[in-house]
Structures are given as C-alpha cells and as structure tokens.
Amino acid sequence: MREYFFNYKENEIIQFFQYCYINKKDYYPKKSIQEALNISEYRYKAIGHRVEEIKAQYPTFDFNYDKHGLSIRFSKEFLLLKVYILLFKETVGFKFLLSIYREEFQNLSHFSESVHMHQQSVLPKLKPVRTLLGEHSLEYLLFKKKISGEEYRVRHFFFELFWHLHDEREPIIPEYPESFQALAAMIHEYLPMHSREDIRKLYLFMKITQHRINNGHTITSLPTTIKEVRNPLISYDVFKQQLQSKEIAGRFFKKTLNETELNYLYYVFTVVPTYTYHEKDQLPSFRDFYTEEYQELERSIFDQLFQQTERRLTGPQESFLSLNMIYRVTYFLSYGSDSYVPPYSDLEYFYYDDPTKEHYFKIVDKIIPQLPLKEEKWQRIFNSKSFRFSLFQLVSWVLEEQLDSVRVAILTKYGKLHKTELVRYLTKLNPRPIDVVEYDEWPEIIFCDFPLKEGQEINPKAEIYFIGVKPTPLQWLEIVNFVDNFRTKKQFGHLIKE
Structure with missing residues (x-):
C-alpha cells in the first residue's frame, strides 16, 4: 500500500532502517550506507537528519552520524513497523484521507495550509490516492468534500487503511474499554474460533460503522455475494439478536440498525477471520450457499492439490480449505474493481520471500492454470496476486501438517x-x-x-x-x-x- 503514499524519501528511510536492523553493526562508514541504499552524499545527510527527527518521536534507538559514518543501536522496544507507521501517518495522502474520514476537509486551499504546502505541490501527491480509490471503485470529489461510491466499499476502504496502520498505543480510532469488552464477550460466546486480532479488527470495523452512520452515511443496498453469505458458527437471526442487544447496540449505535446494515455486519463478522482448527475442534461443514459453478472450482482445486502432492486431505483439512477459500473469494468478488483485486491479508503488503516455503508457491502456480475459469469474474479473481497469496497461505498451512x-x-x-x-x-x-x-x-x-x-x-x-x-x-x-x-x-x- 505504501506505493500510493510514499515518495523516494520515505522509501529511503525505510530501507535505511531495514538495512541497519538486519545487519546490526556498531558502526557504518558513510560509503557503505551510500552503496547499500544507492544514494548521494546529499541524500546521506538528509537521511541522517530525518532519522534524528524520528528518534525524537520514537526514542527506542541511539543514533549518531557525521560526514564519515554513523552508529545506530536498537533497544528491545524498537519496532520497525512503528517507524513505517510514523512515516505513513505523516504523508500528505494519509492526512488527506483522514481529513475526509473525520469530515474536516473544507477545501484544497485550507488543507494545503494545514500541511504547509502550496496547492500546486499537494495535487500531485493526491494523484496516487485517486488511483488507490479507483481500484476500490471509489473516487473523491474535492468540491463535494467526500469520497463517492457505495457505502459498504467506503467502510471497507477505511478499515483496510486503518488496520494497515494498527497501533494499540496510538490508535487512529480510540478504543473504549466498555464497548470493546462488550463486543469481545459476544464474540467469545458465539464465535469462539475468533482470535484476539480478529476481535480487534471487528471492533475497528464497528467503530468505523458507528462513525459513518452518525454522520449520515448508511448502506442502502448490497451485492448478492454479500447478502447470501452464511456464517458456519452463528445464524443470521442469532447474530441480529446479539447485535441489537443493549450490551452492543447501546454502546455503538444511537438508533436501530436497518436490515441492510445488519446484513453487512453479519458478512463482515463472517469473512474477516481465518477459520482454523485444533485437535479437538471440528470446523463445521457449511456449503449450502456455494453455487454449483464455485463447487466445481473447489473440487478442481482439491483434485489438482492431490495431483501435485500425492497427499489426500483429511476431513478437517478439507473443511479448513473449503471454508476459508469461499470467504476469501466472496471478499475478492465484493471489493476492488474490474482491474484490481484487493489483498485479503495485510501480511501481503509486508511478506518477504521465504526459501523454505517457495515450493508451496510452485504448487499454487500449477493449480491455478488448470482451473475451469469460464466467466470473466472467475478469471479476474483466480488469476490475481491476492488469490495466489491467499491460496499459498491456506495450502502451506495444510501441507505443513503433512510434512x-x-x-x-x-x-x-x-x-x-x-x-x-x-x-x-x-x-x-x-x-x-x-x-x-x-x-x-x-x-x-x-x-x-x-x-x-x-x-x-x-x-x-x-x-x-x-x-x-x-x-x-x-x-x-x-x-x-x-x-x-x-x-x-x-x-x-x-x-x-x-
């Protein structure tokens, strides 16, 4: 995601921290830094100055530099992702989107003043943001002071953006103990497979929903791929009852949610987590909303997986693949655009090649070309990088059990x-x-x-x-x-x- 927000300066800073954090030397001659980052002496000085500013914001490392070289020592509290988050939050693109979300955007002139830049300098920095929104079937109209598009897509976009920058110590959206505990209690009782991270994701989505509804943005319609999804652990009626209870509704919503809003939240609570199993847990078999065409694709994946590995899946393993694939596929069908499929997992933005798992990608790359993709929508989804990475995650999880x-x-x-x-x-x-x-x-x-x-x-x-x-x-x-x-x-x- 950073390619839509970072310029070469932010990328150099991230590369600098990555290089030093991996090597962890006591001292780096100037020449070694210049060669590693492919930068000039001027950029070396600029990076040194910027790192000093970051140190003031995030004092978890010692840093000194001069014209000969530099030293940097990381404490155990240092987190590379935190540096990434700090840089991201300071970009013009993020500040613009945050002002739109908070409905604080007045006009381009006022916004330019708030980021201490001229309008002519701000507009080029917003162009990549326009591209990112377009890939989510959204657009911003400066004169309307808002993002235009289907409301469920707007909420998903902000959820994806804010979760990408998840920081419990300095959250973009504050967390309130009473509402968080109420939601966590409901999830623990009715959705026991959901992890702590799943609960935090869903809490974030509930707070975004709360904010959007309070500002008059409601969902009026949903695509079939969202309306027909069913959760294997909780029925829609039970979910609806729980969400309308005093414990939840009273802490999140000022008025009663309409059926479409409830339907969408049911979908979100269904597709956000990954469903795993342990020795004593059984994933429920739940395929009554699968279309015949999708079932054919699923069978083809299982057949191809057997051909590539010569290993039969156990019942729980097949259920694990089946459930998680269908929810990720519905996610891919529901969001993005005709030319873009958004990542299901935020890990895709940060994943580095792992030589010990490279063969799993090769298995996936042999499976996908053999699938009977008759319709354009299936071709778009199954040939996307996002589906490839998702299938890699799921297949490697299963095959690691069969080593x-x-x-x-x-x-x-x-x-x-x-x-x-x-x-x-x-x-x-x-x-x-x-x-x-x-x-x-x-x-x-x-x-x-x-x-x-x-x-x-x-x-x-x-x-x-x-x-x-x-x-x-x-x-x-x-x-x-x-x-x-x-x-x-x-x-x-x-x-x-x-």
Whole structure:
C-alpha cells in the first residue's frame, strides 16, 4: 500500500532502517550506507537528519552520524513497523484521507495550509490516492468534500487503511474499554474460533460503522455475494439478536440498525477471520450457499492439490480449505474493481520471500492454470496476486501438517550427556518432524563433530554435516535450515527441479 503514499524519501528511510536492523553493526562508514541504499552524499545527510527527527518521536534507538559514518543501536522496544507507521501517518495522502474520514476537509486551499504546502505541490501527491480509490471503485470529489461510491466499499476502504496502520498505543480510532469488552464477550460466546486480532479488527470495523452512520452515511443496498453469505458458527437471526442487544447496540449505535446494515455486519463478522482448527475442534461443514459453478472450482482445486502432492486431505483439512477459500473469494468478488483485486491479508503488503516455503508457491502456480475459469469474474479473481497469496497461505498451512519426517543421527565424541543436549536443541529449534536415530539405523542426515569414517561407510547415501563442538546460534540456524531444505527436496523435489 505504501506505493500510493510514499515518495523516494520515505522509501529511503525505510530501507535505511531495514538495512541497519538486519545487519546490526556498531558502526557504518558513510560509503557503505551510500552503496547499500544507492544514494548521494546529499541524500546521506538528509537521511541522517530525518532519522534524528524520528528518534525524537520514537526514542527506542541511539543514533549518531557525521560526514564519515554513523552508529545506530536498537533497544528491545524498537519496532520497525512503528517507524513505517510514523512515516505513513505523516504523508500528505494519509492526512488527506483522514481529513475526509473525520469530515474536516473544507477545501484544497485550507488543507494545503494545514500541511504547509502550496496547492500546486499537494495535487500531485493526491494523484496516487485517486488511483488507490479507483481500484476500490471509489473516487473523491474535492468540491463535494467526500469520497463517492457505495457505502459498504467506503467502510471497507477505511478499515483496510486503518488496520494497515494498527497501533494499540496510538490508535487512529480510540478504543473504549466498555464497548470493546462488550463486543469481545459476544464474540467469545458465539464465535469462539475468533482470535484476539480478529476481535480487534471487528471492533475497528464497528467503530468505523458507528462513525459513518452518525454522520449520515448508511448502506442502502448490497451485492448478492454479500447478502447470501452464511456464517458456519452463528445464524443470521442469532447474530441480529446479539447485535441489537443493549450490551452492543447501546454502546455503538444511537438508533436501530436497518436490515441492510445488519446484513453487512453479519458478512463482515463472517469473512474477516481465518477459520482454523485444533485437535479437538471440528470446523463445521457449511456449503449450502456455494453455487454449483464455485463447487466445481473447489473440487478442481482439491483434485489438482492431490495431483501435485500425492497427499489426500483429511476431513478437517478439507473443511479448513473449503471454508476459508469461499470467504476469501466472496471478499475478492465484493471489493476492488474490474482491474484490481484487493489483498485479503495485510501480511501481503509486508511478506518477504521465504526459501523454505517457495515450493508451496510452485504448487499454487500449477493449480491455478488448470482451473475451469469460464466467466470473466472467475478469471479476474483466480488469476490475481491476492488469490495466489491467499491460496499459498491456506495450502502451506495444510501441507505443513503433512510434512515427511527426516531421520537424523547425531554423532559426538563428547559423551551421552552432550549428545542429549544436541538432540534437545535440534528438536526444540525445529518444530517440523524429525526422528533422531542411531547411525546404523539408516539416517538420512548425520551430524558429526569429528572426522567420520565408519558411519559414512555404513550410510553412503546419507548427507554428512560436520558441526562444531558447541554450535553458535547462527550455526544452529544453518543446521535447522539444512534439515528443512533436505525435507523439501525429499518431499517436493519434483517441483524444485522444474
């Protein structure tokens, strides 16, 4: 999302913090910073000055710089996301949208004065915001002082924007304990699978709804994809009854909500969370609102998943995929535009490639082209980056439960107690399945801290990995990654070779 709000200056600041936070050196020569960020000496000075300003706002790190280089030390309270949020909130685009949301926007001249800029300088910074709104089937009209479009889209847009900048210490929308606890109590009773984060998301959406209704913006109609959705945990009638109770309605709404408003909130409470299960929990089977065409697409995904992995899904795993896919697909159908599908998860904006999960993307990329996408709407949704990322999330969650175990032997000349300590470290650091065996029990990997002969002769096909007497934290990370990479090649080698 930041590409609609950040210019090169904000991007340089984020890149600077990322570079220093990852490397965590005591000192950085000026030249190393210039090369890492590809910046001039002038920009080096400008970044140093801006970082000092951020330090004053967010004093969780020590920073000093001069013409030769800089030092930066992060405290345990430092959060890189907080720097991102601070930069985002100071952009002209965000300040404009916040003024529209709060209905404080008077005219362009007044707004330009509030951000200490000329009108001619403000307009170019609002152009990307216009593009972002257009992708959500919305537009802003300066002379009307508001965002135009269907009200349910307006609320979703502000929800997406504000959740992107979620900050419990300095929230954009204040949180009130009484109303939050009332909503949390209702959710805990009727929607027990919802997490703490789900509750905070729904509270944010309720506060946005409250604000919009209080300012005269009501929902008058909804698309079929929203009206026909059903929640697997709570019926519409029970939800309606709970939302109209004194505990909820009295704390959020000044007047009785109409049927369309209730219908929309029921939809939001249904599609916002991801439905997971644990050993004792069963996801309810709930597909009576699926169309025949969608059911065909779902079956095709399951068939393709089996062909790519040669693994059958369990009943709970199939329900997990089915429920979460349909809600994400209805989300994609309900929002966005003809040329844009918004991300379902805010994680998509911050996701970095994970080599240990790259093969899951390859599975997804093999599944999608095989789907019978007859209508344009299905082509738009299933070929989008947002659906690809969502399916990756869901498929990887399921397949992580079906990982093959790796047989590992640990050989050390320093005795049983030391070996036991090494085994404990390895199994504690790697939650994925590992079987620790003796070296003559056909291990696939042998970890050894001395020059090995017999074990290698007995197991000529085993991977040999020599370790230090006392592996460092970095070496343990390398060991865990080695086991994970071996497992991936073993189970998904046919995908990696391509």
